Amino acid sequence: MVFENELTWFKASNSGKAEEFHRNYEEALEKVKKELGKKYPNIIDGKEVYSKEGEFAKTSPSDKRIVLGYFQKGTKEDVKKAIEAAKRAFPLWSSISYHERLKIFRKAADLSSQRKYELAAIISLENGKNRFEAVADVDEGIDLIRYYCEEMEVNKGYEKMMGKAYPNEEAKSVMKPYGVWGVISPFNFPFAIAVGMSSGALITGNTVVFKPSSDTPLTGFKICEILHEAGLPKGVFNYVSGSGDTVGAELVNNPDVQGIVFTGSRDVGVSSYRIFSNERPRPFIAEMGGKNPTIVTSKADLDKTVEGVVRAAFGYSGQKCSACSRVYVDRRVKKDFVERLVKRTKELVIGDPTLKDSFVSPLINERAYRNYQNYIEIAKRDGKILTGGRVLTDEKHKHGYFVEPTIVDGLPKDHELFKNELFVPILCVAEVDSLDEAIKLANDVDYGLTAGIFSEDEKEIKKFFDEIQAGVVYANRKAGATTGAMVGAQPFVGWKLSGSSGKGAGGIYYLQQFLREQSQTIAH
Numbered sequence: 001m002v003f004e005n006e007l008t009w010f011k012a013s014n015s016g017k018a019e020e021f022h023r024n025y026e027e028a029l030e031k032v033k034k035e036l037g038k039k040y041p042n043i044i045d046g047k048e049v050y051s052k053e054g055e056f057a058k059t060s061p062s063d064k065r066i067v068l069g070y071f072q073k074g075t076k077e078d079v080k081k082a083i084e085a086a087k088r089a090f091p092l093w094s095s096i097s098y099h100e101r102l103k104i105f106r107k108a109a110d111l112s113s114q115r116k117y118e119l120a121a122i123i124s125l126e127n128g129k130n131r132f133e134a135v136a137d138v139d140e141g142i143d144l145i146r147y148y149c150e151e152m153e154v155n156k157g158y159e160k161m162m163g164k165a166y167p168n169e170e171a172k173s174v175m176k177p178y179g180v181w182g183v184i185s186p187f188n189f190p191f192a193i194a195v196g197m198s199s200g201a202l203i204t205g206n207t208v209v210f211k212p213s214s215d216t217p218l219t220g221f222k223i224c225e226i227l228h229e230a231g232l233p234k235g236v237f238n239y240v241s242g243s244g245d246t247v248g249a250e251l252v253n254n255p256d257v258q259g260i261v262f263t264g265s266r267d268v269g270v271s272s273y274r275i276f277s278n279e280r281p282r283p284f285i286a287e288m289g290g291k292n293p294t295i296v297t298s299k300a301d302l303d304k305t306v307e308g309v310v311r312a313a314f315g316y317s318g319q320k321c322s323a324c325s326r327v328y329v330d331r332r333v334k335k336d337f338v339e340r341l342v343k344r345t346k347e348l349v350i351g352d353p354t355l356k357d358s359f360v361s362p363l364i365n366e367r368a369y370r371n372y373q374n375y376i377e378i379a380k381r382d383g384k385i386l387t388g389g390r391v392l393t394d395e396k397h398k399h400g401y402f403v404e405p406t407i408v409d410g411l412p413k414d415h416e417l418f419k420n421e422l423f424v425p426i427l428c429v430a431e432v433d434s435l436d437e438a439i440k441l442a443n444d445v446d447y448g449l450t451a452g453i454f455s456e457d458e459k460e461i462k463k464f465f466d467e468i469q470a471g472v473v474y475a476n477r478k479a480g481a482t483t484g485a486m487v488g489a490q491p492f493v494g495w496k497l498s499g500s501s502g503k504g505a506g507g508i509y510y511l512q513q514f515l516r517e518q519s520q521t522i523a524h
Contacts (some may be wrong), residue, residue: 003150003488006139008116009132022356025131028117029354032125039070040221042078042241045085046234051075051242058217061128061362062352062400068126071217074242079209079250082238086180086207087256089235094177094205098157102149105203108230109145112138112195119191119222121354126216127187128361128400130353133316141195143487144506148196148203151511158204158515168524175515177205178283179258182251184244184272186263187364188319190216194223196505197261197285202227202237204514206259209238211248215364217241244268252276259283259514263321266421266446266497273500285513286500287492289321289421290449292482293442295464296329296337297435300454301476306340308454308481309427314348314405315483317361318425319368321498322450322472324482326418328438331431338409338429342387345405351396363401363424372403372424375417379426383411388425419445435460443469448495450474452481471495471504 012021039055041048053073060066072078093101112119120134129137152158158175165171181201185194194212201208212220224239240247251257252272260276262269262285269288276284294312296305312324329337350360363369369391376389388406392398405425411417413430418441432438435455442451451470455461461475471493472485485492491507493499503509 003147005486005488006113006142008135008139022131024117025120025135029121029124032118032121037067037069040072040217040241042072042074042082043224043228043239044078044082045238046228049078049081051078056214058126058215060125060400061364062125062354062402064399066125068122068218071221071241074240074247076246076250078240078242079247080254082209082240083180083254083256085235085238086209089233090177090179090207093207093233093236096205098152098203098205101203101205102152104231105145105149105199108226109142109149111226111230112142112145115226116142119219122219122222123190123216124353126218127190127364128353129316130358130361131356133361134353137189137192140189140192140487144192144196145199147488147506148199148511151508152203158512162519165521166523169521170524171519171521174518174520175204175512176518177515179206180256181206181208181259181261181514182257183208183210184248184251184260184262184264185210185212185220187213187215188316188321190219191223193263193505194220197263198223198227198237200505200510201259201261201514202232204511206514207236209240209251209257211240211242211244211251214241214243248272259285261285263287265289269500270497283513284500287321287494287505288498288500289423289447290323290494290498291326291419291421291445291447292322292324292450292452292470294324294327294452294454294481295435295438295442296327296333297438297453297455297457297460298330298332299457299460300333300337301456302333302337302340304476304478305337305454305481306344308452308476308478309341310344310348311479312452312481312483313427314345314360314425315480317363317403317405318427319361319364319423320483322483322485322492323423324427324452325422326428326430328430328432328441330438331433334431338386338407341429342407345387345407348405350392350402350404360405360425363403365401368424369401369403371422372426375422375424375426376406379406379408379411379417382415383408383428413441421447435463439464439467443467446497449498450482450485452477454481469495471499471502
């Protein structure tokens with residue numbers, strides 16, 4: 001099989017099927033709405049399990065009156081039972097031919113594709129992504145499954161004959177799974193990242209205890225359903241919802257967990273890494289956010305630049321690890337660039353993510369809503385807000401966490417808003433005198449996830465690629481200055497405090513992280 005990206009909206013819009021895309025989404029949305037408000041169990045060893053601690057309600061960030069469902073407050077005992085189930089399931093699952101595992105996962109990818117619009121509608125309601133980004137989220141998860149299946153085949157299950165140490169010996173290298181993995185997933189890509197991390201562990205023969213974000217437990221439950229429907233044996237994938245302090249902590253502290261794959265905040269990632277590796281080395285694959293810069297030189301095409309920056313900064317309200325949150329622009333073009341940027345930002349539609357014209361999404365929860373307000377007060381105090389800066393409380397927005405995309409100028413270049421990941425739609429702009437200064441400032445943070453440049457000068461682009469300290473870098477990308485990495489084309493990898501492994505999701509080295517090498521020799 002030859003891997004091909006789903007690219008649902010791109011293909012629909014380029015083949016005259018845009019209206020069919022919208023119709024499919026809207027029909028799925030109506031179907032999903034009829035299913036709202038159900039109670040969902042944890043799934044441990046293939047069985048439905050209800051927590052002694054009760055349940056929590058998950059509401060929509062675009063309208064807090066909408067209850068998507070009720071989910072279990074998983075306990076440490078629940079997690080321990082899930083780990084025990086995964087440990088029991090490991091010997092059989094790891095011994096199954098990788099060809100058989102791939103059949104299951106290709107079926108899971110097909111099932112996800114068949115339910116793509118329903119999954120996207122759930123994502124829109126659950127985490128507030130507009131329809132285009134929600135469908136793209138599902139597309140990416142499908143892409144990751146299929147790409148990893150292909151990588152497993154290309155590498156022949158990661159078995160390779162080696163050289164002969166002596167004439168009478170045959171030696172080979174065999175990559176083998178570790179055992180039980182904890183998968184801790186974020187809210188912002190509740191399908192793509194959850195599926196990507198889980199399938200990476202499972203395809204390679206490990207078993208999984210999966211903790212979805214408490215902001216997106218329904219999408220996580222649907223993943224669990226699809227995997228089991230595709231034929232995953234009981235105990236191989238266990239779903240436990242609940243708080244990070246309880247479910248996540250037990251995964252990190254339990255000695256029977258052989259590896260952790262985590263996407264989330266720097267603070268949680270660093271502390272979890274430290275705890276997990278305290279007594280013995282165990283693999284901890286972490287992606288921990290970014291503070292992603294875009295550099296605009298005097299030789300930039302400003303039409304491309306403005307569109308690329310707006311999409312990267314304000315797509316999903318800046319709640320992406322790859323979101324552009326700071327721009328360093330050459331003083332010679334700054335005035336023109338900023339005027340155009342402000343104008344384009346004001347055109348963005350803020351609203352119900354299920355509506356066709358909405359671009360700017362609600363923030364995910366009350367905490368993010370308060371963070372935005374706190375950052376705005378700091379921006380007002382220390383700089384100048386060029387556009388935005390308000391929470392929206394009018395009739396159309398009052399039941400959700402809606403805020404305005406915001407552009408801030410005039411901050412000192414070493415200001416905290418230039419240094420810290422905010423995860424809200426606030427973009428800081430600074431003037432620079434040279435590309436050297438811009439690159440120096442871009443690199444002067446703890447993170448190193450994504451970065452972009454706009455310049456029509458090949459020498460400037462080469463200098464940027466040579467010197468920038470980030471794992472995913474782009475030049476002149478109108479579709480997203482720092483966002484939109486595609487599976488199989490642009491591995492998503494963080495440097496510095498953005499990641500722990502230096503190997504990216506959706507790339508050729510990702511699966512190897514879930515395997516350990518065994519050297520096998522037979523003497524004749």
